[in-house]
Amino acid sequence: MQNTNAVVVVLGTGGTIAGTSAPGGDERLYQAAQLTVGQLLQAVPGLPPGLECEQVAQVDSKDMTHGVWHRLVARLGSHLARPEVAGVVVTHGTDTLEETAWFLQRVLAPGKPVVLTAAMRPATAAAPDGPGNLRDAVAVALDASARGVIVAMAGSVFAARDVRKAHTSKLDAFDGGDAGPLGAVADGKVTWLREVPSDRPLGATHLPPDVGTWPRVDLVTSHAGADGAVVDALRAIGAKGIVAVGTGSGTLHEAMQRSLHEAQAAGVTVWRATRCARGEVAERPGDFPGAGDLTPAKARIELMLALMGRT
Template sequence: MHTHSLNLRALNCASGNAILATAAIVLSTLLAPLPATAAEPAATTSAASSESTSAKPRIIILATGGTISGAADARSAIGYNSGEVSGQQLVQGVPGIEKLATVKSEQISNIGSQDMNDKVWFALAKRIRQIFDGNEADGVVITHGTDTMEETAFFLNNVLDSAKPVVLVGSMRPGSALSADGPLNLYEAVEVAASAQARGRGVMVVMNETIHAPRWVTKTNVTSVQSFQSLNAGPLGYVDPASVRFLAPVGQAAAARYTLPKDDQLPRVDIVYAHSNMDATQIDHAIQDNARGIVIAGVGDGNVSKPAMEAMLRAVQKGLVVVRATRVPSGFVNRNVEVDDDKSGFVVAYDLNPQKARVLTQLLIANGVTAADKVQQAFAATY
């Protein structure tokens, strides 16, 4: 019972009236301070909820098409057409993604990744720079077809310079397929991009609950959901709907970064595939077609037939950058093993597969780096 200026004992002694005593007790109760109302905790909860919402990472999804945006086609049991679904529709098809981050989507293109080109690459690079420079988001996710995803990731990793994460993601099955892998892949890509652990790690690829670095990742199977592997180094980490786990701390940021050509077009660099009974025709055609560089997808440690080797020497004499890579899925092409690279003026790709060696050669030429020793230094950098 609360105490007030009303003296209950005086009232009882003066009147002896039990009714007045009862009235005094009622009055005392009415005058007592009110307890905290239910509205107060509700207001606190609302404020906390608002703070939690505003604190969620901001992720922008840049959609480019690919199988993840594909729709079934009746031409076969597994037939589909890439680039039939918009980025916004993809986001709407992933339950719970809104709990990870505040997500917005933009459509950059809607193509199969077999049609990926410089125009889309430059559009992605410029938009990502704009997003980060303007603090529009804390991370970017790019939905992409799997056929050239590793090339796009490698390109972006060489032209972007931000601590904020960029994550590429796709799917091996279209959304209309049984056990479609796209929704979970997209959920986990956003989860990685929204993770504080992802800062400072540059561009990444997230597929099948695995986080890969652009330099190492490659597509190894035509249809398997486990297609993407980092053959020479292993993955960066793993992700599931409950956790993001990187296997190593953030390393030192790569120093080498390349500027984009003003004409939004990379110089021509051809890939020539080595095989038995190989002649010089394709290499000579690359020279005649004004290629600025040639990447050889050689046999073994980047070797070719004698006629092809002679054509490669002619290409060097014409001022082309000639890079020896290998058609073998894993391993390193080293200098001066079966071929005298120092004498010939060739560059070796080390661990880079032919498609990534081509991208790096394009960027180097575009940035005025054409001397064999300088190009070789760039291939040796681990980024």
Template sequence: MVSVRGLPILAAILGVASVMPVFSHAEGASAPLAAHQQVSLPRVLVLATGGTISGKADTRSAIGYDAGAVTGEQLIAGVPGVEKLAQLQVEQISNIASQNMNSQVWFKLAERIRRAFAHNEADAVVITHGTDTMEETAFFLDNVIADARPVILTGAMRPSTAISADGPANMYEAVKVAADPQARGRGVMVVLNDEVQSARGVSKMHTTALQTFHSPNLGPVGYVDPASVRFMTPAKPQQHLALPADHKLPRVQIVYAHADMDAQQIDDAVKGGARGIVVAGMGDGNVSTDALAGIERATKAGVVVVRSTRVGNGFVNRDVEVDDDHYGLVASMDLNPQKARILLQLLLANGKTTAAEIQKAFSAGF
């Protein structure tokens, strides 16, 4: 348990007279709940990374704001009743806008979660995160955290100072899902706006709407409100990959397909040292004849090429309009380009280099 510092700052931000701590130091401070009640509550480690949920308004426009202006402790202090759900420990991993999210923060998160579970510090983890890259962080962690205990990501579409800010409700529901025994064995999940989404399925689908997160191919795995958590699908086995010891991921480029496409971006990626290329293809992962010739040059040079799609829904199937077997390509199945890039990076880092073994990993579960 930790103390909440900086409460006058949060009070000033929120425009209220005072903000009461929702939890206290374990050593000597008076607990908000009876001792026997606190012992029975699950222990949830909250790892804050910044994002809109930790933002405050800026005057540059009607909806302008600065991400990462509020700490994780201040954020938790503004969520009424969350102390009744779990014993909370808050740590600040970073405080950045999610467009600046990077693999080094991913490694910090993964190692802190692994350590917390290995040392039995927590029964679950909640990560506060910006929405722009939340699906990528969730998917990365889902592939490297081999533990049944829940890891939940949450965030907000409106900053903490906005009218009808959605952060407090999302935070409350994320902790509620994390503390629920049904959440075990389901991998990393994303909780926003009363829905629970899988890391593999979820995507940000709208620039500004509160209901921005959807799982277009898989659907939500559950629903949550202040009274209940309901899962719609059973837990199923997850594949996990080793975390690279050197904290480095191979260079994988995303190339976006379009009308009148040539092979220049593909050739440039190969010259730039890419070990993999993900093509955000048209339709079912299709590219022009010129681009396909560039892809063939790339695969002959030892670069792994994955066909994904720029379309928001649907699977990329093998050997439909493109002869994947002939060109040695990988079909991304349900994974969008940004997730296909992460999986390919992790597979390459784990020594998986042939199209056949990489396709097996992409097709796992289907």
């Protein structure tokens, strides 16, 4: 059921959905983040009344920054506090969409829906997918059962915890891992397949106002022939946390593991994730803590937020 009289705010951050390519040229050779969110909305027929828009950033999402995340938290907090706002849509690029979604969910875990959407084709493509995704995102934002940070892409709805980019170029590039989608959108109607998960919000006050003081957390990947050189270099430049992206269930090359133990002894917090697309990292006695079912990128965010809470 939708509240068609409510306000939906659409926040723009750039991405392919706002990208353009040269007329008559190769659509794959486009420049992201060229159109404003207002221009995107004008190109989508059939949107309900009561839409507001605001440009928060204009970036290719591969270049997403902590500063943009901090601004998004502030603007989302302001709009979600307005009683007339049913939900907020955020247009985003696909490359780091899953990271932004998880960061916002962990910090805000809002009672109203915050729906991230994106596109795999630029706005100037012969058959762009952005307008349909944006229309679906607005429908989800107006749905009475929606809450928290969720993603609407290619007719599917995903939880922030589960969503990940699983293909480099297909229109349905995202999936929900082992959990699968939360629901589907067709003809403006949302069908829920399972209950939307909830989290306890950390709150915006958890974030230091100066993003330059946020703890540095990096990813290192274990592989055949790995050693500890990257770990040692990260320790030398002041990394506060390292997520070791292991093989299988989070196993690490012995040479890398030795350097990680040395880093841990020197005060660096180390977690284990997996480079596998599916499955969890189980806890093992005496080993570094596992990241569970979080992808490495989301585990990095989780560790960064955990380190902020210790200061």
